[in-house]
Amino acid sequence: MSAVLLHPLTLGTTVLEGNILCAPLAGFTDVPYRELAVEAGADLCFTEMVSCEALIRENLKTRKLLIRGRNETNYGIQVFTSSPESAAAAMEYIIPFTPTVIDLNCGCPVPKVIKTGAGAALMKDPVQIGEIVRAMKKTTSLPVSVKLRTGWDHQNYTFIEAALRAQDAGASMISLHGRTRSQGYGGKADWEQIARLKETVEIPVTGNGDIFCAEDARRMLLQTGCDAVMIARGGLGNPFLFREIRSLLSGLEVLSPPTPRERIETALGHLERCVEVKGEALAVKEMKKQLCSYTKGINGSAAFRNQLVHCESLGEYRGYFSEFLSSLQE
Missing domain, CATH: 3.20.20.70 (Aldolase class I)
Structure with a gap:
């Protein structure tokens, strides 16, 4: 059906x-x-x-x-x-x-x-x-x-x-x-x-x-x-x-949810697209609420979200993303 x-x-x-x-x-x-x-x-x-x-x-x-x-x-x-x-x-x-x-x-x-x-x-x-x-x-x-x-x-x-x-x-x-x-x-x-x-x-x-x-x-x-x-x-x-x-x-299999790594990598890609479209100054402000949504439910993400809401540049975001991705258990 x-x-x-x-x-x-x-x-x-x-x-x-x-x-x-x-x-x-x-x-x-x-x-x-x-x-x-x-x-x-x-x-x-x-x-x-x-x-x-x-x-x-x-x-x-x-x-x-x-x-x-x-x-x-x-x-x-x-x-x-x-x-x-x-x-x-x-x-x-x-x-x-x-x-x-x-x-x-x-x-x-x-x-x-x-x-x-x-x-x-x-x-x-x-x-x-x-x-x-x-x-x-x-x-x-x-x-x-x-x-x-x-x-x-x-x-x-x-x-x-x-x-x-x-x-x-x-x-x-x-x-x-x-x-x-x-x-x-x-x-x-x-x-x-x-x-x-x-x-x-x-x-x-x-x-x-x-x-x-x-x-x-x-x-x-x-x-x-x-x-x-x-x-x-x-x-x-x-x-x-x-x-x-x-x-x-489509009648196909029920897909597995994305892994924490995929969610975080997609979030970073989303931020980078936003910078391309809107410029860095506006993008780093507007993306905070989106990035917080990506991380909900991931172990250890509360501290990560606290870092994200205080970021003021793409470079700062990338640094925190790199640290958090390194901490994720495969």
């Missing part, structure tokens, strides 16, 4: 080889991370959230978020806004990058996004979600997808109406994180609602929430009938998860 779980996914005129997606995560899914995810087996990765308003203001830092990774044959750009007019205007800056799909974020629970009426605040206004998608589709022929939460809170499940309005406006895919905005990232993702959505809409549905191992991905596909799985927090410091999911969904 597992052999049929990995299958092509159609987004507009593009057919992806498989149905394993990497979710957009602010501060994490930059070019170096996405390149690692693609190498490991992700079929499509999304950029960090991009502000439509910042694009219109021609903010250089925001424009850099649109850059495609070297191995990204396909990739998605995720935007956030509360305004159909801003969404339409932002397409002028996005279209030249020719993404496979443009995703509208309707799930971010962060207060600074919510207070603008964007992100998960849109779950309180499904009509506006439809209007934003419609405005985007009038401006571009590229596929548009929407990432939803189940609602603002458990008393207000609005995802069905939001998905239907997005579909009617021309969306090519709906991704659903099985939590409300009030849950944040706590509690348990409600996969039953993903199944409900799949039964309701005609376009592909991607399930998101609580996929931390390959078996979780398999169970989500079987239990909900969704068309694709989207990996978020489970992939942080763990790009190996994509290859493990790909193997299992």
